[in-house]
Amino acid sequence: MNQRVRVTSPQTRLALRRRSDATRRLSRLAGHTPVDRSAIDLDDAERALRRQRRLAARTAIALLLALAALLTAAVFTPGRLGWAVLFFAPYPILLALAAIHVRRAEKIEAEYCEDD
Amino acid sequence: MLGLAAISLVLAASVVIGVWGVRAARSTPDFLVASRSIVPGWNALAIAGEYVSAASVLGLAGLLVKNGVGAMWYAVGFTAGYVLVAALAAGPMRRSGAYTVPDFAEYRLGSPRIRRMCGLVVLVIMLLYLLPQFKAAGVVLELVSGIPYWIGVVGAGLVVSSAIAVGGMRSATYVQAFHYLVKLAFIAGPAVFLIALASPERRDAALNPSPHTDWSRPLLDLDGSGHPLLATISVLVATTLGAMGLPHVVMRFHTVAGARAARRVAVSVIVLLSLFYLWPVVYGLLGRVTTPTLEETDVVPLLVPGAIVPGSVGAVLTALVAAGAFAAFLSTSSGLLLALAGGLSHDLFGGSLSRLRLGVVVGTALAVALSLPASDVDINVLVGWAFAVAASTFCPLLTLGIWWRGLTATGATAGLLVGACTSTGAALASVVLDLEPGVVSVLLAQPALWTVPLAFVTMIAASRPGSVPNWASEAVLRLHVPGRYSTGDTGAIPRARRTPPDKRVDATDETG
Numbered sequence: 001m002n003q004r005v006r007v008t009s010p011q012t013r014l015a016l017r018r019r020s021d022a023t024r025r026l027s028r029l030a031g032h033t034p035v036d037r038s039a040i041d042l043d044d045a046e047r048a049l050r051r052q053r054r055l056a057a058r059t060a061i062a063l064l065l066a067l068a069a070l071l072t073a074a075v076f077t078p079g080r081l082g083w084a085v086l087f088f089a090p091y092p093i094l095l096a097l098a099a100i101h102v103r104r105a106e107k108i109e110a111e112y113c114e115d116d
Numbered sequence: 117m118l119g120l121a122a123i124s125l126v127l128a129a130s131v132v133i134g135v136w137g138v139r140a141a142r143s144t145p146d147f148l149v150a151s152r153s154i155v156p157g158w159n160a161l162a163i164a165g166e167y168v169s170a171a172s173v174l175g176l177a178g179l180l181v182k183n184g185v186g187a188m189w190y191a192v193g194f195t196a197g198y199v200l201v202a203a204l205a206a207g208p209m210r211r212s213g214a215y216t217v218p219d220f221a222e223y224r225l226g227s228p229r230i231r232r233m234c235g236l237v238v239l240v241i242m243l244l245y246l247l248p249q250f251k252a253a254g255v256v257l258e259l260v261s262g263i264p265y266w267i268g269v270v271g272a273g274l275v276v277s278s279a280i281a282v283g284g285m286r287s288a289t290y291v292q293a294f295h296y297l298v299k300l301a302f303i304a305g306p307a308v309f310l311i312a313l314a315s316p317e318r319r320d321a322a323l324n325p326s327p328h329t330d331w332s333r334p335l336l337d338l339d340g341s342g343h344p345l346l347a348t349i350s351v352l353v354a355t356t357l358g359a360m361g362l363p364h365v366v367m368r369f370h371t372v373a374g375a376r377a378a379r380r381v382a383v384s385v386i387v388l389l390s391l392f393y394l395w396p397v398v399y400g401l402l403g404r405v406t407t408p409t410l411e412e413t414d415v416v417p418l419l420v421p422g423a424i425v426p427g428s429v430g431a432v433l434t435a436l437v438a439a440g441a442f443a444a445f446l447s448t449s450s451g452l453l454l455a456l457a458g459g460l461s462h463d464l465f466g467g468s469l470s471r472l473r474l475g476v477v478v479g480t481a482l483a484v485a486l487s488l489p490a491s492d493v494d495i496n497v498l499v500g501w502a503f504a505v506a507a508s509t510f511c512p513l514l515t516l517g518i519w520w521r522g523l524t525a526t527g528a529t530a531g532l533l534v535g536a537c538t539s540t541g542a543a544l545a546s547v548v549l550d551l552e553p554g555v556v557s558v559l560l561a562q563p564a565l566w567t568v569p570l571a572f573v574t575m576i577a578a579s580r581p582g583s584v585p586n587w588a589s590e591a592v593l594r595l596h597v598p599g600r601y602s603t604g605d606t607g608a609i610p611r612a613r614r615t616p617p618d619k620r621v622d623a624t625d626e627t628g
Contacts, residue, residue, distance in 0.1 A: 045593040052596050053519050059203040063196060067352060070192070074334035075345075082334035083185035083325070087397055090192045091390035098202045098383045105207065106376060109598040 048112045052105060059101040066093050118431050119260025122439035126298055127275065130446060134279055134291050160384035162289045163368045165296030167194070167359075167385070168392050169245075169448035170252030173303060173441045175495035176393075178413035180400025182494075185325065186336035186348060187400065190496060191393040193352045193503075195386060197359020202382035205360055207375035208518045208595035215370055216458050217363045217510050224517045224591055227525040230532075237509045237536050238363045238459035243483060245362075245502035246452050248495040250487035252414065253445040259418050260438045266488055276449050277480035280457075281473040289371065295447035300392055302440030306421055306433040307398040313425050314402065322401040331404070341553040347562055351500060354564030358503030361510030364455035375598065414495050417441065453479050500562065501543040508535035508567040512575050520576075521592045527579025535571030539563050 070093070074085045172194065179187035214220035218234035221227075250269050257268030279291075311319065325332040335344035336351055359365065369378040396417070403416040406423035410416065418441070421433035457475030490498070509532050516523040516531075542563035551557040559566060 042590070042593065045597045048598075049519075049593055049596040056203045056519065060200065063199050063203075063356075067192075067196060067356070071345075071348065071352075077334075082332065083188065083397075083401070086185065086188040086192065086334055087394065091195060091386075091393070094192075094195055094199050095383070095386050095390065098199045098386050101199070101203045102379050102383055105203075105379060109376070112598055 044112065048108065051108045055101065055104050055108065059097060062097055063094075066097060117261065118435040119438040120257075122435040123257075123260070123442045126295075126439045126443050127446070130291050130294065130443075131279065133294050157384070158289060158293050159368065159372050160381045160388060161293035161296050163292075163365060163381065163385045164388035164392070165292035165294070165299070165447045166368070166451035167365060167389070167448070168296065168299055168444060169499065170249050170441060170444045171495050171499035172393065172396060173299060173444040174252050174256075174414050174417055175248070175499065176396040177399035177403060177416045179494065179496045180397065181403040181407070181410065181416050182413040183336060184329075184331035185334050185400075186344065187496070188334070188397060189336050189348055189352055190355060190500070191396070193355025194359060195389045195393060196352075196356045198382050198386045198389065200356060200360045201365070201369075202379050202386075205366065205514050205518065206369050206378040206382045209366060209514065210369050210372065210375045210378035211595050211597075212591075215367065216455070217361075217366050217514070218459070220366075220517065221513060221528065224588070225523070225525040225528055226585075226588065230525050230529055233529060233532055234510075234513070235459045237505070237532060238455060240536065240540060241361075241363060241502050241506050241509075242452050242456040242459065242479070243486065244498060244505060246449060246456070246479075246483035247487045247490050248493075248498040249445050249449040249452065250483055251490055251493070251498075252441060252495055253449075254487070254491065255412065255415055256418065256438050256441045256445070259415050260435070265491055269484055269487055272445065272449075273480045273484040276446060276453060277476050280450050280453050281476045292447040292451060295443040296388065296392075298443040299440045299447075300395075302436045302443070303392070303395045303399075303417070306436050307395045309429075309433060310402060310421060310424050311398065313429075318402070318405050318424070321405045325401070325404065341555075341558045343555055343558050346555065346565070347558045350558065350562035350565035353568060354500060354504040354507050354562060357507035357511040357564065357568055358505075361506035361514060362503075363459070363506075363510065364451045366510070366514070367455055367458065368451075412492075449483075453483075456483075497561075501539075504543065504562070504564040504567065505536065505539045507564050508539040508571045511568065512571045516572070516575055518592070518595055521584055521589045522579050522581060523575060524579040524584060524588075527575045527577075530578035531571045531575030534574040535567055538570060539567040542567065 070085070070090055073089065074082050077085050172191065176187060176190055179190065209220060212220050212223050214223050217238065218231040221234045222231040250272060253272035254265040254269040257263045257272070258265050263271075314322070330337060333344065336348045337344040341347060369381065372378050372381055399417040399420050402420050402424065403410075403413075407416060407419050410419070417437050418434055421437060422430040424430065425433065453476050456479035457472050460475035460479060461471040512531055512535065513528055517528070542560045546557065546560040549560075551560065
């Protein structure tokens, strides 16, 4: 779909943004959304919200399960090495959860932009 | 004296970097969010630098010696929080275009009253968090140089507040990034040396704590309450959910260019935290072997080097650790003070830059005054409360505000009130009342397990259905729409966008 896009230099954009940031803050927008009024397609946005929400919920549940599994593993590790489980295991798991989430969230955003 | 010299060196370097980074903070956006021009890599370093506080550098090892290996759950929770930040908060929060959590509340709920309420909650959380930082500065200075505790605390307050009042967020970003590197180097470096220099018997004893004791059990027991699993889960809930609601961390995500960058910064922070949290454990395990009968366990990392290698090598290592601990104090307290000043002036009184600076000074004075009598409370206990309050207030506010259109100002107000009152009340009660160790004492000392669900339920129940105005619904939708339509999101149209090559224009690029 063809769209008109305003072309500005990076410096101009930075300056414009600074100015709009300042006015937004000063105008105390009680009861109003401090957004530019450009229309968004509400149905599309609705779909994006739902997909992102489902993804976020899934990541949160995965985190819960991962922590529960870690707790179980640490408690039931035989002998003296319960600490080693807590030392080595958690961080790679947490990193993987976050990285996978971010990749999927960006994919949803990319698809949103495609059918835009 | 060597320790004092190392601390002075870190301090001097911080001032130099701060001055280099000032570049005249003139407006409120400059001061609070560095006019949104911080590069993501620096920002991740700065978040980690600010987040790895005295609680991680000193408190974690101290608690490990005192309570056992279960203390490692604190580190796990501190890091796990960033999975939630990446998943639930970072991107949409950035798109809201708000500077602070109270700003976001006003954007989303359209009520100036709720903004002031959030400002108050920010004050509570930040003060609870600042206290142990000043305590840490005091004990470190006392240990390495013999300066009395109160002089150390007051001096640290003077240094930090003047640096922040002059520089603001931009200088804080580079200084905090530098502090992350200092902390990692000065905690990890000596730890490696200590592992190498410790006698084989000691190393063996540290790696193999005697089994079937309370100490070697990987659960957190609080003062022998007899319910370690309950206490562990509650600490985990507080630290994981609390990280999401910490105002000074949330504020940091507004300093990157867009929602996409904000999310990625959260992932980088996990990497940086994972790198760091391995090392306090080393001090804890070695401390268990070398200094098992300590009263004030918060100084364990400073004593372990001397116990393992007496003499000048030990003194040098101690000085490095002291400098690392002091860097932790500096970076965290400056970030906290910025958020506190934001809460005081920006959200509560609505303010100019001079008020913001005044806010920094007032905040420091409050924190210093409160930390003088707090010298015998464990650092991690205090920090745990700050996390519990954040988890019971801003975590539900942000989660529901971002993902559920039904949240109304009434619901949010009720939930914030309930969450703030129950969590701070429980923490206070656990100090004031002298309870028998048991389920009740655990649930008062670590209240997150019940206060967080309570706050969520209150917010949902008190939000009247059907009274959501159209603009509020649109405000939520905009948080999840990528690209130029959303507020404050200056770029980040994903690369997959299929623009015909001849129409591809600069206006939608990443940077801004």
